[in-house]
Amino acid sequence: MSQPQPIGDNGRDAIIAAAADCFMEAGYDSTSIDAVADRLNATKGRVYHYYRSKAELFYDVYRRGMVINLSTIQPIVERDLEPREKLETMSKAHVRNMLDHLNFQRVVMQGVEMHLAGATTPAQRQQLASLMKERERYEGLFRQVLVEGRQHGVFRFDNASFASKAVLAILNNPVLWYRRRQDAAHDGHEEIVEEFTRYAMNCVAATQT
């Protein structure tokens, strides 16, 4: 208690990180608790000491992913920027998060899939629903900027909900195909960030840039 633990140093954080990698590489269903434990050079006794079930572990990984995203975007929303510049800054930061935290972002995607598929037990359903609310809140941050920009005449669209979905569909896309490169100096991140941000901006732009 004398010092705060750095992230990744206490029991749970190491498990969350290992689980994120496993879920990314094999998917939720195909990841066994043994596999997560193996990655920690431990056995599943350790995992079950911190988590009551595999589902709870998954939820924690998902939540960590959303915390990364929200804590990046929220401060940008609060800055006093003109709508176009604000959306552009948010978009670039979002794509960077996708590329920098692929493991967590793939887990977030799997959470959406699980929600679509419909979890079996009522308890799981409820848990997933609350996770989806976090995601909707995140989408709301984008929707809010879009509506503001439409009032200023710099964005154009009919249905704000559809527009925010379209923008995020573009910005999330790299998660579906990007693979980490060995050479960190030439990871190609900036080209992806620039280009997908431009597509996202264009799709709701009222005036050509």
Added chain:
Amino acid sequence: MSQPQPIGDNGRDAIIAAAADCFMEAGYDSTSIDAVADRLNATKGRVYHYYRSKAELFYDVYRRGMVINLSTIQPIVERDLEPREKLETMSKAHVRNMLDHLNFQRVVMQGVEMHLAGATTPAQRQQLASLMKERERYEGLFRQVLVEGRQHGVFRFDNASFASKAVLAILNNPVLWYRRRQDAAHDGHEEIVEEFTRYAMNCVAATQT
């Protein structure tokens, strides 16, 4: 042999349709062969008579989904249309397919996820890789129109591969949240088709419409 069987009437087609519904509702891993058989009012002996494994059944469902998409879009590609009109026609048809064949389209999405996750056995890997080629061919039809339009100065983008991914990311998006409505007369399809097509067009447009 005297008459061709209508789709959905021979043994395999009924199984494919039942499996598509199950995979949509529960996901690949959580769908048991018993569940597919139940939906057919049969037992799994029937399924295993036509398919050697659950994976093969999945591949067939996926293929059916891609056949739906390719057979819709290919004829449009071959028509003699100006690039902007061609892309618009393709986009609308694509979104309609997403809404009209949700079950198969969700399976196609799951196939992409499985590919990302990395199938376990070498045989599965190879099968999935060949399915992904179909998908890339489909994306290529869009890329081709985009490049043609860029030459005519009606589209603008740097990387044609990224541009086609961005366009399809938008057009696929409804699969992630759309749910069938009871009232077929007011299914809301046309609003979704119009709006997401417009976003897709805008994101690569060289001139404002």
Added chain:
DNA sequence: GTCTATAGGCCGATAGAC
């Protein structure tokens, strides 16, 4: 707090009757 050992259930796949 981390381990070993094992219970217990589910499901893919097969064998063989009809």
Added chain:
DNA sequence: GTCTATCGGCCTATAGAC
């Protein structure tokens, strides 16, 4: 061609030693 019956493996979760 469809059924019933069952094997065998895998994996979640728990019990209890250290």
